[in-house]
Amino acid sequence: MNQLGFGRFLYLALNGLVLFFLLAPIAIIFVFALNPTPYIQFPPVGISLRWFEKFFASSQFMASLWLSLKVAALTTVCATVVGASAALAIARGGLPGVRLITAIVLSPLMLPAILTGLALFQAYVLLDIGRPLWGLVAGHTLVTVPYLVRTTLALLHNFDTRLEEAAQNLGASPMRTFFEVTLPLIKPGVIAGAIFAFIVSFDQFPVSLFLVSPGQETLPITLFNYLKYDLDGTIGAASVVSILLAALVVIVLDRTVGLRSYVKL
Amino acid sequence: MRARRLNRMALFLLPSAVLFTLFFFLPIGMMAMMSVLTGNPVVAPHVAFTVRNYARIVEDPFHFEVIWTTIRIGLWTTFVALLIGYPLAHLMARVRSRTAHALLLMAVLMPMLTGIIVRTFAWMALLADKGVINQMLAAMGLPTAQLMYNEFGIIIGLVHIYVPFMVLTLTGVIGAIDERLEQAAQNLGASPLRAFWEVTLPLSLPGILAGSLLVFALAISAYVTPILMGGFQIMTLPILIYQQISASFNVGFAASLGMVLLVISMALIVAYNQMLALVSGQRELQ
Numbered sequence: 001m002n003q004l005g006f007g008r009f010l011y012l013a014l015n016g017l018v019l020f021f022l023l024a025p026i027a028i029i030f031v032f033a034l035n036p037t038p039y040i041q042f043p044p045v046g047i048s049l050r051w052f053e054k055f056f057a058s059s060q061f062m063a064s065l066w067l068s069l070k071v072a073a074l075t076t077v078c079a080t081v082v083g084a085s086a087a088l089a090i091a092r093g094g095l096p097g098v099r100l101i102t103a104i105v106l107s108p109l110m111l112p113a114i115l116t117g118l119a120l121f122q123a124y125v126l127l128d129i130g131r132p133l134w135g136l137v138a139g140h141t142l143v144t145v146p147y148l149v150r151t152t153l154a155l156l157h158n159f160d161t162r163l164e165e166a167a168q169n170l171g172a173s174p175m176r177t178f179f180e181v182t183l184p185l186i187k188p189g190v191i192a193g194a195i196f197a198f199i200v201s202f203d204q205f206p207v208s209l210f211l212v213s214p215g216q217e218t219l220p221i222t223l224f225n226y227l228k229y230d231l232d233g234t235i236g237a238a239s240v241v242s243i244l245l246a247a248l249v250v251i252v253l254d255r256t257v258g259l260r261s262y263v264k265l
Numbered sequence: 266m267r268a269r270r271l272n273r274m275a276l277f278l279l280p281s282a283v284l285f286t287l288f289f290f291l292p293i294g295m296m297a298m299m300s301v302l303t304g305n306p307v308v309a310p311h312v313a314f315t316v317r318n319y320a321r322i323v324e325d326p327f328h329f330e331v332i333w334t335t336i337r338i339g340l341w342t343t344f345v346a347l348l349i350g351y352p353l354a355h356l357m358a359r360v361r362s363r364t365a366h367a368l369l370l371m372a373v374l375m376p377m378l379t380g381i382i383v384r385t386f387a388w389m390a391l392l393a394d395k396g397v398i399n400q401m402l403a404a405m406g407l408p409t410a411q412l413m414y415n416e417f418g419i420i421i422g423l424v425h426i427y428v429p430f431m432v433l434t435l436t437g438v439i440g441a442i443d444e445r446l447e448q449a450a451q452n453l454g455a456s457p458l459r460a461f462w463e464v465t466l467p468l469s470l471p472g473i474l475a476g477s478l479l480v481f482a483l484a485i486s487a488y489v490t491p492i493l494m495g496g497f498q499i500m501t502l503p504i505l506i507y508q509q510i511s512a513s514f515n516v517g518f519a520a521s522l523g524m525v526l527l528v529i530s531m532a533l534i535v536a537y538n539q540m541l542a543l544v545s546g547q548r549e550l551q
Contacts, residue, residue, distance in 0.1 A: 007457060011352065018353045018428075019369075022376050025387035025425060028397060032390055040390050042397040086281035093275030103538065105281055108289070110479070110534045111527075112486030114503045118523050119292035122299055122516055126307050138288045145281065174273070203380030206488055209507065223382045227493060231389060239383040246378035254367070 026243060033236030040231060051233030052240075061238060064222040068202055071133070071218060075140040075201040080194045082141065083148020084186065090149070091156035092164075092182075102149075109146040116143060117210035124211075131213040139207040144197035151193035155186050195249050203242065293527070300520035318521035328505075332525070335501040338416060339485040342423040346431045346480045347473060349424070354435030355465075359444070377429040385490050388422045389413065392494075414496035422490040427483050431476040438472025438544055439465065475540035482533040486526060502526055 035041060036048035055061050086105050090098055108116060120139050129135060163185065167177040205220045212221055223238055299305075300319070304312045322328045357369045376384060391397045392412035399409040412418055442465055450460035488503040495501075502522065509519035 011356075014352050015356045018349045019372055021349065021425065022428065023372060025384060025391060026376060026379060028390060029383065029387050040393065040396055040400070042400050082280040082284050085277035085279075089275050089278035089281075092272070093278060094271045095275050095278065096271070101278070104285065107534070110482060110530070110537070112482075112503070112530055114486055114488050114506065115293075115296075115523055115527055115530070116289070118506060118510070118519060119296040120288060121510065122520060123292035123295050125516065126295055126299070126305055128307065138284070142284065142288050145284070199378055203378075203382075205381055206486075206503075209488070210510070220380055220382045223386070224489065224493075227382065227386055227389070231386075231393065235386050236390075239379075239386055242383055243379050246380075247375065249378060254371075 029236055029239045029243065031236075032233055033240040035233060035236075038232050051237035054234050055237040055241070058234070061219070061222060061234070064217050064219045065238075065241075067216060068219040071137055071140060072198045072201040074133075074137045075144055076194050076198045078137060078141040079144040079148050079197040079201075080190060083145040083193060083197075084152045084190045086145070087149045087152035087156060087189075088182070088186070091153060092161070102153075105149050106146045108143045113143055113204070113206040114209075117207040120207070121210035131211055136208065136211045136218075139211050140201045140204055143204065143207055144200050147196040147200060148190065148193035151189040151196065152186050153189075155189035159185055195252065199246055199249050202245065296520045296523055296527075299517050300524050302517065305516070318518050321518060322521060322525065328522075331500050331502055331505050334416075334499065335485050335503075338419055338423065338491065338501065339481045341416075341420045342427060342484040343477045343481045345420065345424045346428045347477055350428045350431035350476070351435060351473070354432045355439055357432065357436045358440035373429045373432050376425065381426060381487075381489050384426055385422055385493050388418070388425065388490075389493060392418050392421065413494050414498055416495070416499060418494040419491050419499065422494045423484050423487055426487070426490060427480045430483065431480050434476035434479060435469065435472050438469050438475070441544070442468045471540050471544045475537055475544060478533050478537040478540065482530055482537070486530065 031042070031044050032040065033051055034047045034049075035044040036046050036050060083105075089095060090102055090105075095101060116139060120135065123129075124131065124135055164177050164181050167181045168174065172180065203220060204218070205224065208218045208221050209224075212218055217225070219238070219242070223235060226235060301314055301316065302312045303309075303315045303317075306312045353369070353373070357366060357373075360366050360369065389396070393399070394409070394411070394413075396412070398412060402409050412421075446464050446468070447460045450464050451457060455463065485501075486503055487501075488507060491499060491501045492504050502525070506519050506522045506526065509515045509522065
């Protein structure tokens with residue numbers, strides 16, 4: 001029995017270490033963001049908000065933060081329309097080859113995003129399109145649609161079609177059934193997917209790397225360019241801002257629809 | 266879910282069909298085309314078919330070295346992610362308390378929802394020559410170590426980014442294994458370790474393969490972490506691809522390198538889907 005207790009202890013200790021490995025780097029970012037020294041210092045020597053001030057006062061950071069939010073918002077709208085409707089067609093359309101169609105709309109999730117970026121960049125160059133904002137949004141939409149498809153499908157698969165059939169049997173038109181039964185049914189999945197899409201677009205790097213126009217960069221690209229030469233607290237402050245955004249998303253997701261059903265890989 | 270005949274709901278596929286045709290299939294087709302042409306067919310009057318871009322990859326041993334470095338980093342990342350991801354996935358699949366499960370899930374999702382730049386920055390701050398770990402080593406009077414600007418740093422950073430994918434894949438698979446099988450083995454006299462080794466581990470093999478394929482596919486296509494953690498010293502395939510565009514503007518050669526990465530990734534995706542199908546097939550049998 002003693003041996004069993006030791007084994008259990010080892011098992012939990014190992015898991016504790018793994019969790020530490022996962023979370024400590026995120027905690028360390030907060031230390032940097034709040035630490036007043038301009039270089040990395042550990043243990044920290046004090047608390048200051050100067051890096052946050054510098055971040056929010058920098059016109060370059062603010063311009064890219066604003067662009068990122070704009071791109072993420074536009075992407076969320078496009079991905080929601082495209083992804084949720086694709087999920088509806090897959091689950092309810094009676095399409096032939098539905099497995100292949102599902103695999104295709106989910107494929108940007110696994111296909112290297114750097115290839116998506118490269119291919120779009122080449123296409124824009126070849127067709128002499130330049131690097132317009134809609135081109136960037138299209139790239140982001142492509143890589144975020146799978147999240148919408150997945151979260152919406154999760155709900156559509158949970159409910160069978162009998163609810164819709166019942167509505168129609170009771171005399172509702174197909175249109176009314178759609179708006180009063182199907183849409184409310186998939187709403188939580190669509191919201192969850194939309195939130196995911198927003199965060200993924202906000203943090204998106206490889207596609208943006210190829211598609212942003214110089215001088216008009218999204219926040220991750222600006223941070224990357226900054227990181228190449230500098231490691232000061234401003235990056236920490238910028239990181240904290242995006243971590244808080246992500247944390248907010250996780251909490252909202254958990255409160256509204258529950259996390260469990262969206263993390264099946 | 267019953268199979269139905271084609272109906273009006275199928276029209277909802279139109280937006281995604283348009284998006285994927287214009288912004289996915291067309292560009293990837295153009296990339297494939299550019300990799301075998303001598304120039305841009307839109308502006309250049311005479312373009313011809315050529316295999317010189319692929320010949321260039323094969324002729325120069327440097328490119329093999331780059332591909333091998335990419336694969337080596339991918340393999341190490343996958344191995345370490347499996348090693349540390351499995352225990353956590355096991356705990357998540359077996360923990361009974363709902364609160365504990367939700368907390369574990371959040372701990373796994375938090376890093377996943379934090380951007381790659383942010384996480385790479387965190388590791389740079391930890392592992393840099395004057396980073397947290399070396400400062401602590403120095404404070405304790407220990408010699409400092411070179412922890413980044415090498416493959417070690419890249420692998421640590423990549424493991425941190427991709428271990429959640431491993432954990433989430435494995436949790437589903439381990440959770441689907443009937444716990445009573447393990448208990449039966451223990452009732453028959455096997456130690457918990459042996460029960461795990463001979464029952465749970467073999468049954469979770471398809472999940473291990475699926476998770477490993479996923480992490481490997483993601484790791485070989487990473488750009489940010491290898492370039493920043495490697496301090497521009499180590500060349501991987503994605504870095505080489507971007508360099509061909511940004512530094513030399515060699516679109517055709519970048520396209521052929523892209524095709525190499527595409528073929529490797531496609532093979533991995535197909536294998537991953539096969540594994541997942543195997544896993545869900547098992548689930549249906551139970």
